Amino acid sequence: MHDGSGRIVVQNLSKQFGAVNAVQNLSFTVEPGSVTGFLGPNGAGKTTTLRMLLGLVTPTAGQATINGRPHSQLGNPARVVGSVLENEGFHPSRTARNHLRVYAAAIGVPDRRADEVLGLVGLGSAADRKAGGFSLGMRQRLALATALLGDPQVLVLDEPTNGLDPEGILWLRNFLRSYAREQRRTVLVSSHLLNEVEQLIDQVVIISQGVTRYYGSLDQLRKSQQSRVLVQPADPGALVKALQENGITAVSPTPDGRVAVAGSSVQQIGDLAAKAGIAVYGMQEDHADLERMFFQLTQGQFAGGPGQQPQPQYQGPPPGYPPSGPQQQQHWGGPQR
Numbered sequence: 001m002h003d004g005s006g007r008i009v010v011q012n013l014s015k016q017f018g019a020v021n022a023v024q025n026l027s028f029t030v031e032p033g034s035v036t037g038f039l040g041p042n043g044a045g046k047t048t049t050l051r052m053l054l055g056l057v058t059p060t061a062g063q064a065t066i067n068g069r070p071h072s073q074l075g076n077p078a079r080v081v082g083s084v085l086e087n088e089g090f091h092p093s094r095t096a097r098n099h100l101r102v103y104a105a106a107i108g109v110p111d112r113r114a115d116e117v118l119g120l121v122g123l124g125s126a127a128d129r130k131a132g133g134f135s136l137g138m139r140q141r142l143a144l145a146t147a148l149l150g151d152p153q154v155l156v157l158d159e160p161t162n163g164l165d166p167e168g169i170l171w172l173r174n175f176l177r178s179y180a181r182e183q184r185r186t187v188l189v190s191s192h193l194l195n196e197v198e199q200l201i202d203q204v205v206i207i208s209q210g211v212t213r214y215y216g217s218l219d220q221l222r223k224s225q226q227s228r229v230l231v232q233p234a235d236p237g238a239l240v241k242a243l244q245e246n247g248i249t250a251v252s253p254t255p256d257g258r259v260a261v262a263g264s265s266v267q268q269i270g271d272l273a274a275k276a277g278i279a280v281y282g283m284q285e286d287h288a289d290l291e292r293m294f295f296q297l298t299q300g301q302f303a304g305g306p307g308q309q310p311q312p313q314y315q316g317p318p319p320g321y322p323p324s325g326p327q328q329q330q331h332w333g334g335p336q337r
């Protein structure tokens with residue numbers, strides 16, 4: 001039997017398709033009570049990981065469990081985990097209600113559950129319409145309704161914001177937040193765009209080329225951001241020298257001829273430049289946003305100068321988990337394994 005914890009554990013998971021290492025030694029844990037974003041650029045291995053979690057792809061190594069068990073050992077899995085994967089089709093001439101009834105029968109829940117879940121996803125008034133005529137956003141809602149049929153403890157959604165308008169995204173946020181927080185369920189949503197799910201998630205697992213790059217709370221990721229000041233001096237070389245002589249070493253030239261200074265205020269830099277007799281034509285505070293951080297984590301090097309790389313605010317595995325878990329995979333912009 002599964003342990004009923006609602007916990008997802010991915011441990012040293014790998015998948016190779018021929019010469020392609022789709023997922024490499026990936027580890028993370030998702031706890032109930034919050035919405036976790038599973039983020040990475042196109043081809044990072046998100047869908048493959050979710051498919052392994054859902055028992056649709058066999059891992060080359062490692063394991064993915066829900067409630068302490070691989071999907072194949074969950075008994076009636078639809079009662080434990082509901083999922084929406086990309087490109088799921090509907091019979092076009094079947095009404096939404098009938099579509100749901102077919103699935104309800106397959107997992108052994110009563111017909112009336114079809115109307116309940118239609119109400120939950122805001123499709124109550126479209127129950128008798130054919131799914132073939134649904135908009136992309138409506139199809140997303142119907143897919144979510146299907147995932148909810150078994151009243152599962154865990155929800156796994158692949159790119160759920162695709163096709164949703166801003167109102168739909170707001171609705172989804174409220175729905176998933178209340179599903180996770182008020183009912184202490186586990187929600188894992190994947191996306192290749194951080195800004196699309198930023199409003200939706202509390203925790204984040206960021207992967208790139210199948211490797212975990214960050215795993216922790218979104219708040220901590222935000223706090224770890226370091227802003228910098230972009231200075232346009234008459235003589236960049238002289239300014240760099242003056243700053244370094246005054247102990248400000250997180251300084252680097254930018255390709256457009258400016259000087260990026262981290263860890264100092266506009267006033268400090270202005271005072272120093274004035275003291276050194278260096279004319280400054282402009283200064284601009286540049287706050288690193290989450291999207292830039294995401295890009296840095298998944299694409300390459302931190303854009304600032306040496307010595308200013310932020311430390312990962314890694315939250316660590318839950319108590320009782322062995323240290324061989326994801327924290328050993330934490331690194332920022334370093335070489336990918």
Ligand SMILES: Nc1ncnc2c1ncn2[C@@H]1O[C@H](COP(=O)(O)OP(=O)(O)OP(=O)(O)O)[C@@H](O)[C@H]1O
Pocket residue numbers: 017020021022040041042043044045046047048049191192
């Ligand atoms: N069945 C398969 N056969 C061969 N290669 C595959 C297969 N499925 C995925 N891949 C490859 O594995 C890598 C990871 O793909 P995956 O779909 O998991 O990434 P993703 O992060 O979900 O990307 P996206 O955001 O574009 O959906 C890609 O290089 C992809 O081409």
